[in-house]
Amino acid sequence: MGGVPTKHHTRSKTGRRRSHHALKSQNISVCPECKHPMISHRTCPNCGYRPNKKA
Numbered sequence: 001m002g003g004v005p006t007k008h009h010t011r012s013k014t015g016r017r018r019s020h021h022a023l024k025s026q027n028i029s030v031c032p033e034c035k036h037p038m039i040s041h042r043t044c045p046n047c048g049y050r051p052n053k054k055a
């Protein structure tokens with residue numbers, strides 16, 4: 001048993017923990033179909049173009 005927080009963290013302590021939460025930068029590319037910005041090798045969020053799809 002245990003794990004019940006007895007005190008609130010300060011804002012600075014919360015911010016310090018969250019300092020590690022940022023996502024890594026994605027490889028941004030442009031969809032060859034609709035020219036919408038997309039993450040490379042992922043499905044296009046705009047038109048659904050899939051780079052790995054066969055034919």
Ligand SMILES: [Zn+2]
Pocket residue numbers: 031032033034035036044045046047048049
């Ligand atoms: Zn697209």
